[in-house]
Amino acid sequence: MPHLFELKEVCRDADPATLSPLNIRASSKRYIELIGGRDAVYAAAKVAADAGDHQWAAELVSHLVRVDPEDTEARLLKADALRTLGYGTPNSNWRNFYLTAARELDGTIDYSLGIQINAPDQIAAMPGSALLDSLRFRIDPEKAGTATATAGIHVSDTGEDIGLIIRNGVLEVSGVIPSDASFVLQVPKQAVAGMIFLDTLGVLQKALDGGAASFSAGGPEDAAAFFAYFEPHSDTHITLANR
Numbered sequence: 001m002p003h004l005f006e007l008k009e010v011c012r013d014a015d016p017a018t019l020s021p022l023n024i025r026a027s028s029k030r031y032i033e034l035i036g037g038r039d040a041v042y043a044a045a046k047v048a049a050d051a052g053d054h055q056w057a058a059e060l061v062s063h064l065v066r067v068d069p070e071d072t073e074a075r076l077l078k079a080d081a082l083r084t085l086g087y088g089t090p091n092s093n094w095r096n097f098y099l100t101a102a103r104e105l106d107g108t109i110d111y112s113l114g115i116q117i118n119a120p121d122q123i124a125a126m127p128g129s130a131l132l133d134s135l136r137f138r139i140d141p142e143k144a145g146t147a148t149a150t151a152g153i154h155v156s157d158t159g160e161d162i163g164l165i166i167r168n169g170v171l172e173v174s175g176v177i178p179s180d181a182s183f184v185l186q187v188p189k190q191a192v193a194g195m196i197f198l199d200t201l202g203v204l205q206k207a208l209d210g211g212a213a214s215f216s217a218g219g220p221e222d223a224a225a226f227f228a229y230f231e232p233h234s235d236t237h238i239t240l241a242n243r
Contacts, residue, residue: 079105101241128155152177183218
C-alpha cells in the first residue's frame, strides 16, 4: 500500500525491499519455479501441515492458490491450515478472518445468507442521485483514461436533475445537468435502479421501448458510449483468500 490517504507511507517493517514489492502473483510464480514446481511446493506444504506447522503450510500453499485459484488440492490444504490457525487463536477478529477464508477456499460459504444491499425496499428509499453516485466505484480507469464525457439524467418520478461528468478517470455527480451533456435522459427511478444493478443498456432499451424513458438530447448511441466507461454490474463473489 504505497499511500495512506494523502500521506505516502514510508514506514512498514523498516526493510526498504518491501516498500514496492512485486505483484504477489508474479512473485508466487517465481517462488514456485525456485522451489521446483507445483508438486514440490505442495509436498513441502503438506509435510509442514502434518508436522503441525500450519502457518508455514499456509504461507507455502498460498503461492499455488495465487497462481492457480482452481487448484482444488491446494485450496483445501490452505483451508485446513487456516481453519486450524483460527481455532487456536484467542483473537476473535483474527479467528473470523481465518475461518471465513477457509470457507471461501473450500466452498462452504452460503452466500444466500448475505445482506442484499439492492433489496427493493432499500432502493425505494434511496434518491436517484444516490443510485447513480454508486457508479463512481465502477468506472474503468483504463477505458476512461484522460477522456472527458458528460451526461444528464432527469428522474421523472422524483423530479431530480443529475449531472454525470467523467474527467481524469473519475466520475463526478452533481445536481445540475451539464449544458454540454452528450445526452439527457428522462427515466423513472425504477429504471435507474435496473440500469445500476442489472444490464445497463438492456434495461434502458426496454424502458425506451415501453415509453417509460426518452431522450431530450442525444440518443441511445450516446448513452452507450458514455456507459462504456464503466464496468458492468457483476454478481461474482470476491474471494479474498485466493490472494
